[in-house]
Amino acid sequence: xxxxxxxxxxxxxxxxxxxxxxxxxxxxxxxxxxxxxxxxxxxxxxxxxxxxxxxxxxxxxxxxxxxxxxxxxxxxxxxxxxxxxxxxxxxxxxxxxxxxxxxxxxxxxxxxxxxxx
Amino acid sequence: xxxxxxxxxxxxxxxxxxxxxxxxxxxxxxxxxxxxxxxxxxxxxxxxxxxxxxxxxxxxxxxxxxxxxxxxxxxxxxxxxxxxxxxxxxxxxxxxxxxxxxxxxxxxxxxxxxxxxxxxxxxxxxxxxxxxxxxxxxxxxxxxxxxxxxxxxxxxxxxxxxxxxxxxxxxxxxxxxxxxxxxx
Amino acid sequence: xxxxxxxxxxxxxxxxxxxxxxxxxxxxxxxxxxxxxxxxxxxxxxxxxxxxxxxxxxxxxxxxxxxxxxxxxxxxxxxxxxxxxxxxxxxxxxxxxxxxxxxxxxxxxxxxxxxxxxxxxxxxxxxxxxxxxxxxxxxxxxxxxxxxxxxxxxxxxxxxxxxxxxxxxxxxxxxxxxxxxxxxxxxxxxxxxxxxxxxxxxxxxxxxxxxxxxxxxxxxxxxxxxxxxxxxxxxxxxxxxxxxxxxxxxxxxxxxxxxxxxxxxxxxxxxxxxxxxxxxxxxxxxxxxxxxxxxxxxxxxxxxxxxxxxxxxxxxxxxxxxxxxxxxxxxxxxxxxxxxxxxxxxxxxxxxxxxxxxxx
Numbered sequence: 281x282x283x284x285x286x287x288x289x290x291x292x293x294x295x296x297x298x299x300x301x302x303x304x305x306x307x308x309x310x311x312x313x314x315x316x317x318x319x320x321x322x323x324x325x326x327x328x329x330x331x332x333x334x335x336x337x338x339x340x341x342x343x344x345x346x347x348x349x350x351x352x353x354x355x356x357x358x359x360x361x362x363x364x365x366x367x368x369x370x371x372x373x374x375x376x377x378x379x380x381x382x383x384x385x386x387x388x389x390x391x392x393x394x395x396x397x
Numbered sequence: 398x399x400x401x402x403x404x405x406x407x408x409x410x411x412x413x414x415x416x417x418x419x420x421x422x423x424x425x426x427x428x429x430x431x432x433x434x435x436x437x438x439x440x441x442x443x444x445x446x447x448x449x450x451x452x453x454x455x456x457x458x459x460x461x462x463x464x465x466x467x468x469x470x471x472x473x474x475x476x477x478x479x480x481x482x483x484x485x486x487x488x489x490x491x492x493x494x495x496x497x498x499x500x501x502x503x504x505x506x507x508x509x510x511x512x513x514x515x516x517x518x519x520x521x522x523x524x525x526x527x528x529x530x531x532x533x534x535x536x537x538x539x540x541x542x543x544x545x546x547x548x549x550x551x552x553x554x555x556x557x558x559x560x561x562x563x564x565x566x567x568x569x570x571x572x573x574x575x576x577x578x579x580x581x
Numbered sequence: 582x583x584x585x586x587x588x589x590x591x592x593x594x595x596x597x598x599x600x601x602x603x604x605x606x607x608x609x610x611x612x613x614x615x616x617x618x619x620x621x622x623x624x625x626x627x628x629x630x631x632x633x634x635x636x637x638x639x640x641x642x643x644x645x646x647x648x649x650x651x652x653x654x655x656x657x658x659x660x661x662x663x664x665x666x667x668x669x670x671x672x673x674x675x676x677x678x679x680x681x682x683x684x685x686x687x688x689x690x691x692x693x694x695x696x697x698x699x700x701x702x703x704x705x706x707x708x709x710x711x712x713x714x715x716x717x718x719x720x721x722x723x724x725x726x727x728x729x730x731x732x733x734x735x736x737x738x739x740x741x742x743x744x745x746x747x748x749x750x751x752x753x754x755x756x757x758x759x760x761x762x763x764x765x766x767x768x769x770x771x772x773x774x775x776x777x778x779x780x781x782x783x784x785x786x787x788x789x790x791x792x793x794x795x796x797x798x799x800x801x802x803x804x805x806x807x808x809x810x811x812x813x814x815x816x817x818x819x820x821x822x823x824x825x826x827x828x829x830x831x832x833x834x835x836x837x838x839x840x841x842x843x844x845x846x847x848x849x850x851x852x853x854x855x856x857x858x859x860x861x862x863x864x865x866x867x868x869x870x871x872x873x874x875x876x877x878x879x880x881x882x883x884x885x886x887x888x889x890x891x892x893x894x895x896x897x898x899x900x901x902x903x904x905x906x907x908x909x910x911x912x913x914x915x916x917x918x919x920x921x922x923x924x925x926x927x928x929x930x931x932x933x934x935x936x937x938x939x940x941x
Contacts, residue, residue: 283445283700283701283702283703284470284594284700284702285587285700286590286592286680286699286700287680287700287702288593288618288701289587289590289594289605290594290597290598290677290680290699290700291677292576292593293598293675293676293710294598294673294676295596295673296597297668297676298672298673298676298837301672301836301837301928302669302767302833302837303832304649304831304833305649305833305834305836306649306653308649308833310652311652311654312651317728337473338425338470338566338934339468339664339741340465340468340472340566341525341562341563341566341909342741342744342745343468343741343744344465344558344562344566345546345559345562345915346461346464346465346744346745346747346748347457347461347462347465347560348428348465348559348562349748349919350456350457350460350461350714350748350751351457351461351551351555352555353550353748353751353752353755354453354456354457354751355540355548355551355552355754356751356755356926357449357533357755357758357764358533358534358536358537358540358541359447359537359540359541359754360535360758360759361534361543361758361762361764362531362538362757362762363532363758363759363762363765363930363933364545364762364933365442366541370541371927371930373541373545373548373549375504375927377548377549377552378923378926380552380553380555380556381552381555381556381559382920382923383556384555384556384559385559385919385920385923387560388559388562388563389561389916390548391563391567392567393448393562393563393566394911394912394915394916396700396908423660425660425663425722425725429718432718440721441806448702448703448704449703449704451704452704452710452711452822453707455711455712455714455715456707456710456711456714459714459715460711460714460715461714461744462719464714464717464718464744466739467718468721468737468740470720470725471725471736471737472737495915505662527782531703531706531763531764531765532703533704533707533764534763539798550584
């Protein structure tokens, strides 16, 4: 049997279960909307300011860095499987790749993009 | 037979969500439609027995690139596109581009018309792939064998992107700090 | 693909799902009892049904009933669909990730070979990574859909935390893949049944922890950070930012976040047990030499025993360590765990070479 069939059955079962949970929250609770309840929660203060402010650029930097290192990790997986067959040559090939990326990490670190997170 | 059904379901899903990307008004809905579309494409890769690429597609494309997109949309608070009030703009341009696009698609279909069938394997039979150690191992053998140079070039590309990210993002703060140093 | 095979698969899926949910629910009780023990008190012990106090286990049912019966409201200005969808997406990976984990040895019955693993994918571990990267969207949507700036701030920080720790997670797993040369989880568990031998006598089983002690620490830390457990639970910290990204959630939707987090404790333990502690293998016992029924019972019991110990370890970590500040958390992820995880790779290479595993 195709191994993805159990995966799909698993997905379907999870979706079903989540549907049951969502049904529970819809069906069993009381419904008493009021204007004060619907305000955004600010520990008792009346809501102030818009819901969206400007955000520091370091969150974007983190997301970009995550993306680039995730791609690197993805390249590491086939190498790791073949690690023993590729031997020393494989280590040198991957070593070059890793050096490039460690160099990149060092540069990012030196420039202070990882500060004040 | 089941491969056909799977193909049509996945392809339909990918197309519908891709249409959703361009047709909905809310940018977050647009981004999520793209995530769904990418997951269906990953399913198509799995149908082609390219399991490693399917997993990587979900992890990197839907799980990293689209997270970046979602971040940007959330943090920039791009509002909903307002409903159109007058006649649509740019009809001549749209017609030309649409015609060129349709011509391109027609050309591609004409070129492959003899080979159109439901894709099930991308080259080797699944039993042979399993014999040779599995899909990921074969990808690795290709990546560190004939395709070593593209792999290393990809590493250089990633390095360029790393440096570029920091240079672009830090430009303002460097300019601000040098300006403040000059003023003080 | 006959009916019996499908039924077997459905039975396995149901088993895994039920186990994850029940263990998750038990973890809520265990957490409170463990916290109580550490803090020198008793924990929930008032609850009883007609005078029967089952060590406070009925508290789980009481919590569940409370969550179901609370009002489910969506604040004004919040996006209705995403407010409902976010907890669903956040809970999904915890329920599905165990599809590739083998929870017992394979056996033959009535001419059929049954593997105690829901899906034996070619890309085993990558499946877990893929679904956990999709879980980020649940958190991202939760804060965004709540129309509350504290919620949005909490979400952005939570998302940044989750993605920052996904990389050390991926890198730590690479050490295991290097050691066993395969991504398939059932082969990894089988290979952990072999032994390091000295003069022909088995000394230690070839478990992942003996090949990858640093990798274990890295993966465990990264997974605790990924599931946002203390000491990394600033995004949902009860005393900071109110409740962070889930401040506008109540009732069962909040319950889904909560249950999803506890289910992911079980998933983390199952993963670590499979990769580093031999899965269902009992050291020095060859389970495959036993007949089917004792083999399955012992194997499954061993697996769940290891899972319980690792869950308990996570609870212990929670109630011992203080919470990290956000900048400390990011500093740890990018400047400590990631370089260590990268350094783990040549270290593993050297270690494997020393232990004589390199083919030329």
